[in-house]
Amino acid sequence: MRLERICRALSAAWFVGSVSAYFNIDIPNTQTQWVQGGSNANLVSWTKGLLDDINSFDVELARMSVDGLTLVARNVNTKPSTFNILLQDYPAGDDYFLIFINSTHGVMYATSPRFTILPSGTSPNSTQAEPDKTQPTVTISGGPYPTKVFATTFAAVNGAVGSILGGVGGASTWVGVLAGVGVGVLGGVGLVW
Numbered sequence: 001m002r003l004e005r006i007c008r009a010l011s012a013a014w015f016v017g018s019v020s021a022y023f024n025i026d027i028p029n030t031q032t033q034w035v036q037g038g039s040n041a042n043l044v045s046w047t048k049g050l051l052d053d054i055n056s057f058d059v060e061l062a063r064m065s066v067d068g069l070t071l072v073a074r075n076v077n078t079k080p081s082t083f084n085i086l087l088q089d090y091p092a093g094d095d096y097f098l099i100f101i102n103s104t105h106g107v108m109y110a111t112s113p114r115f116t117i118l119p120s121g122t123s124p125n126s127t128q129a130e131p132d133k134t135q136p137t138v139t140i141s142g143g144p145y146p147t148k149v150f151a152t153t154f155a156a157v158n159g160a161v162g163s164i165l166g167g168v169g170g171a172s173t174w175v176g177v178l179a180g181v182g183v184g185v186l187g188g189v190g191l192v193w
Contacts, residue, residue, distance in 0.1 A: 023048040025098055028115035033124035034096075036087030036117060041131035044098065045082045046110065054078055058103040058150070061085075061140070064095040064114075068144030074103070074153040084131040088141035092119040 027045040028034065028178075034042040048054065057074040076083060098112040118124060131137070139151040 013101060023052065023054065023100065023110040025100065025110045025112035027129050028096075028098060028112050030113045030115065031126055032115040033126070033128060034085070034087060034115065034117045035118035035120075035122065035128075036090050036092075039086075041084035041086045043048045043082060043084055043129040043131050044076075045132075046100070047081060047087075047110075048078060054109060054187045056154075057100045057109055060099040060101060060103070061144070062097045063091070063093055063144055064071070064097065064100055065093065066144070067146075069146040070140055070144050071146070071148060071150040072098075072140055072174075073138045074150040075156055076100075076154055080132075080135060082132040083136040086137050086139040087117060087185070088139060089120075089143075090117060090141060091143045092117050143144070 019031070023046065025044075025046050027043050032042075034040075056075045056077055058078055061070040061072050062068065072085060073083070094114070094116040096115055096117055098115075100110040101106060101108045110170045136154075138151075140151045
């Protein structure tokens, strides 16, 4: 009976930790049509969990029909959850994706739905999200070129490299580790009996 209560408590701790870890790109989405050139900055927006230990990320723009990858921004702060991208002389297409990634370790956090980039001088066929004028705008030009450096590198986020015991989500990390060890030990005890 007691073993059952312990297993339930450990399962609940794991569930609470996993529910708080999500990362979604809200804009661009499948209805998004980015326009390039002039002063047409395009909004990028996301939502994420509070206890996921992600303080910053890198942004890449990928095109699927041809080999195409553009390194957009490095060290983007997760708060606030928006910034803008201005396109200059960038190839039009309906097969673009944004990727939020830790390019140092290769850990992908989120991928946007497929969206469209329109040629210069055209208008989208639906209302698009307005850029956030309070946030920075990153300008990219010339099309995909994966060996170029990031178009913009933001300052490192304070606390992005936290101690193993501290930082946002530090406690949830330890709860998860201890829950895993506890379940392993209890499973081993159950095998011996």
